[in-house]
Amino acid sequence: MPLTPWLQFLNRLCKFGLGCLLVLGLLLGRPALADELVTPPSSPASRLGQKSFVAEAVKKVGQAVVRIDTERTIVRPSDPIMSDPFFRQFFGEGFAPPNSRQRGQGSGFIIDGSGIVLTNAHVVDDADTVTVTLKDGRSFEGEVRGSDQVSDLAVVKLKGVTGSLPIATLGDSNQVEVGDWAIAVGNPLGLDNTVTLGIVSTLHRSSAQVGIPNKRLDFIQTDAAINPGNSGGPLLSDRGEVIGINTAIRADAMGIGFAIPINKVKSLKAQLIRGEQISHPYIGVQMTNLTPKIAQENNLNPNSPITLPEVTGVLVVQVFANTPAAKSGIRWGDVIVDVDGQPVSSAGELQAIVDSSRVGQVLQMKVKRGGQIQQLAIRTAELKDAA
Numbered sequence: 509m510p511l512t513p514w515l516q517f518l519n520r521l522c523k524f525g526l527g528c529l530l531v532l533g534l535l536l537g538r539p540a541l542a543d544e545l546v547t548p549p550s551s552p553a554s555r556l557g558q559k560s561f562v563a564e565a566v567k568k569v570g571q572a573v574v575r576i577d578t579e580r581t582i583v584r585p586s587d588p589i590m591s592d593p594f595f596r597q598f599f600g601e602g603f604a605p606p607n608s609r610q611r612g613q614g615s616g617f618i619i620d621g622s623g624i625v626l627t628n629a630h631v632v633d634d635a636d637t638v639t640v641t642l643k644d645g646r647s648f649e650g651e652v653r654g655s656d657q658v659s660d661l662a663v664v665k666l667k668g669v670t671g672s673l674p675i676a677t678l679g680d681s682n683q684v685e686v687g688d689w690a691i692a693v694g695n696p697l698g699l700d701n702t703v704t705l706g707i708v709s710t711l712h713r714s715s716a717q718v719g720i721p722n723k724r725l726d727f728i729q730t731d732a733a734i735n736p737g738n739s740g741g742p743l744l745s746d747r748g749e750v751i752g753i754n755t756a757i758r759a760d761a762m763g764i765g766f767a768i769p770i771n772k773v774k775s776l777k778a779q780l781i782r783g784e785q786i787s788h789p790y791i792g793v794q795m796t797n798l799t800p801k802i803a804q805e806n807n808l809n810p811n812s813p814i815t816l817p818e819v820t821g822v823l824v825v826q827v828f829a830n831t832p833a834a835k836s837g838i839r840w841g842d843v844i845v846d847v848d849g850q851p852v853s854s855a856g857e858l859q860a861i862v863d864s865s866r867v868g869q870v871l872q873m874k875v876k877r878g879g880q881i882q883q884l885a886i887r888t889a890e891l892k893d894a895a
Contacts, residue, residue, distance in 0.1 A: 568748030571674035615694035615741030623666030627740030654780030679749030681769035694741025706732030734765030792831020846874035
């Protein structure tokens with residue numbers, strides 16, 4: 509039986525494998541199958557009109573990110589040989605190098621239309637001049653209103669502000685979770701307006717773990733690239749809100765950076781804007797976590813200099829001289845298990861309790877010493893007054 513012209517056409521297509529698919533599509537009631545066969549897959553060019561969340565986040569904050577240029581005078585100590593008349597007779601008065609000017613650069617971001625800029629303290633420390641440059645090219649002289657070394661935070665006020673200023677939106681770092689997107693914006697290595705992308709690697713990374721024990725911070729750790737010059741710039745969420753201030757990099761590590769949580773900044777910025785000193789209570793001990801397992805391993809070691817109580821608490825490994833802890837009678841090897849009726853199981857918990865106290869406040873500490881419990885009262889002191 510001769511085929512109809514339509515079937516003859518399909519028969520020829522089947523020889524190439526295409527007509528059979530069309531027939532199958534028609535039989536299954538999927539006429540769209542033909543379209544699928546002739547429509548090319550989505551290409552990068554077809555998606556050019558779509559904005560990424562990174563672009564949208566940076567669009568919200570990027571104009572508020574600034575470059576901070578500083579200059580400071582470096583005074584070299586006098587060299588006795590330079591003041592010797594015999595030496596100067598041969599080498600001249602100008603041989604000794606004069607005091608020099610050191611230039612530095614960092615980042616910051618505007619948080620108030622009057623020209624309030626947040627940055628790191630180490631960006632503007634001891635600066636004689638501070639110049640702040642916006643992304644739109646405007647430049648202002650900056651005045652350091654407040655600076656705190658321990659938290660590494662500073663506030664700079666722009667002088668002679670006219671017109672409107674872009675403002676960064678501050679987020680809530682308490683809502684940040686490990687695995688969230690993290691976007692670093694700043695001026696690393698002198699390369700203005702640089703954006704890098706990563707994730708939040710971990711939270712509550714203590715400054716002692718990071719390798720800067722002279723700070724009192726729990727950092728946000730991120731793998732977003734942070735380089736010299738990024739200091740003071742914002743770490744953003746995927747919504748374009750500031751969740752931290754980029755502050756530290758590890759020279760011995762690749763792809764690890766740290767940021768001060770923005771909620772810590774919020775708690776201190778008003779005092780810094782007013783130029784007030786930030787109080788940092790301390791007790792004067794070096795400490796580490798103790799668990800029953802750690803204590804057992806220590807006690808089984810015949811070379812251990814001390815027998816530890818097999819409890820959970822905070823082991824005192826050093827007591828610094830002339831500190832509140834030394835004056836209260838705390839000793840090396842003591843295990844702090846309770847503060848003001850609150851059990852403590854880690855050094856971080858104890859540090860948080862001390863940080864939240866007032867300078868001069870008396871803390872009642874329960875200490876395990878050998879097989880006995882000691883009750884000691886420690887009056888906190890101001891960290892900057894420590895010798």
